[in-house]
Amino acid sequence: MNIFMQILMNTEIYKEHVYVVILCGGGGTRVWPLSISKKPKQFMKFYSNKTLFQETIARALEFTDISRIVIITSDKYVDEIKKEVPQILDQNIIGEPMKRNTALAMGVAAAFVYQKDPSGVIINLASDHVITKLDIYRKTLLAGALVSFDKHYLISVGITPTFAHAGLGYIQKGAKIGEYSGMPLNKVTGFKEKPSMELAQQFLDSGNYLWNANNYIWRADDILEAFDKLSPEIAKQIRKIQPFLGTNKQNEAINSYYPDTPQEPIDTAISEKTDNLYVLPGDFGWHDIGGWQVVYELGKKDDNENVVIPSQDINNNFPVIIEESNGSLVYSGKQPIAILGLSNIVVVDTGLGLLVCDRKKSNDVKNIVAKLQKDGFDKYI
Template identity: 30%
Template sequence: MNKNYYAVLMAGGVGSRFWPISTSEYPKQFHDMLGTGDTLIQKTFQRLNRFIPTENILILTNERYNDLVLEQLPKVKQEQVVLEPAMRNTAPCILYAALKIQKMNPDGVMIVAPSDHWIENEAAFAKDVTTCFEKCSGEEVLCTLGIKPTFPNTGFGYIEFDKKSTKELKKVAQFREKPDYEVAKEFLSQGNFLWNAGIFMWSVKTIVNAFKNYQSEQYQLFESGMSCYNTNDERTFIQENYPKAENISIDYAILERSRSIFVLPATFDWNDLGTWGSLYDKLEKDNDNNAVVNGKVLVDNANGNMIRSPKGKVVVVDGLKDYIIIDKEEVLLICPKSKEQDIKKILSKVKDKFGDQYA
């Protein structure tokens, strides 16, 4: 394996659209959402570990999930877990991780990847990332993987690339916000738009320089701790200074400002597993198009449902079509799939009425 290859797994999110399984205490990346025997973060770690040395994989997460990370990823040492003492979006934690890697290896190239996505062809994923790594190693550019859209999705941001480019890696023209349906249809008809999967690659030198140029205050804040990184003094410095960082995404901080971004259209199947509906799409179905995780299910005149229950629990469903049915200990959710985007609102109402212990 190439010792200059590094990975940063983003594992600090809550995944509230997967409530009641995903909670603030035990988010979706730490669950076996697909019923495969591996949690999402375990699958992601294994995928990256195919071509990135174990010791070069960092896990970026919230302090409260430290023990979960170490429990689920036994190969990972404590020093590989990069803990955020405060929620400050993606830019500060990426800069923090990049500086840590730069101190270890100034020649490092890194991938920043969510810990909770579904990717089918892992060999194709490794090949695509390596292609970007090679580009980043030789040039001062930022790279991202774009997903070829299969329908006008309004839930993703889009990457517009140079239509005239005949090269494998396309120059990014601009990043576009989540569109409405009509705009999304227009994007697809133009043929030079990809879904933004939030998977980025760059050399540590290039991304640190980008922060220096476009986010000088953030850069100065985190660079001032360079002598502390990867030492016993790091925790104290981060506890004191991290909360001072601006709350800003990597997209707004760097990607929308840089003129040196390239996108590689991905050659693998991808799903962000962002909702129960997207999980339903990826699961095997029974003869009535019901997707079942864990439970022993008996259905009658019921089809198109997403059903999850504790392992071995008998679930009988009669007369429901296109519903989300999720049973978890003290919470049972029964909700039309068409209203899956309302689950965050439902969770908020539950918290207001019954307390935070259900969140």
């Protein structure tokens, strides 16, 4: 009997231990001015009557119940989270007083789960991704949870690349150790930072690389042990906070120990150091809303390839008129907008800010945000 047949015997057991941790702290400056620090993109509606965060919660409920969904976020977003999904237990919302990157966030969330269930297996999700193939998504992540629960592997779900992407890191696949639910499970042999376009094409052609989307699945006990071994400075702070998680002293402990903790992403703190990381391929229509170009690509097109994003306020949908124009994206949140005789542009008007740009240059919006910040116009970002 191979290891995966053995794992099947634990199918019902592991489901009682599945938790979902949602990281909900990003600023989303690449989709300014709709996404601003006060209310970033995960709290915006792009393609439905649900925000990206609400869509993430809906997907999380495919894996577990609401009592085992944990949110780690900036403390300034706690009220918004409660407003958007009031069913989430207050104690399951962990507010961070400052940014300390993903290693500490994931470590503290794992410690929180461990306090509830030492055998808890965690599916880590971002709050601002779009998934278009939900059945495959559910199958893939549950496969990762089952393998992680039974074999104590740290699992990365790498995204099967569809083109040469220079804006993402890559996971290098090593030896295949088996197959589960029709998907190969491979040893991870390396990580590659954002490559040149030439190197990205080589990665794509080789078939040995997956996009690194920071999709991780692991048991709470295993990842905490990995922190102890591989990132002791961060682990020391996590262990100080751990006894207070889930108690009325939680916020006090987090506020006390966060400032002295190093800022580090999970990739360099754990993933690049461990010899216990394996990867499953993700082919479930994954998209990171990393700019207006992605918003356009996923949007519903009219006959001239134009996309209109509805107003965030369903009671105030302002008219958008597009004449003799094509390939453009338009959003109006405060007043009517008309474009005439223009192609491949982005127009976003929120009342707080107005963006007009070539759609192909829209990924550079972050530079505008940086300039606004440098010039002291923080209230607009």
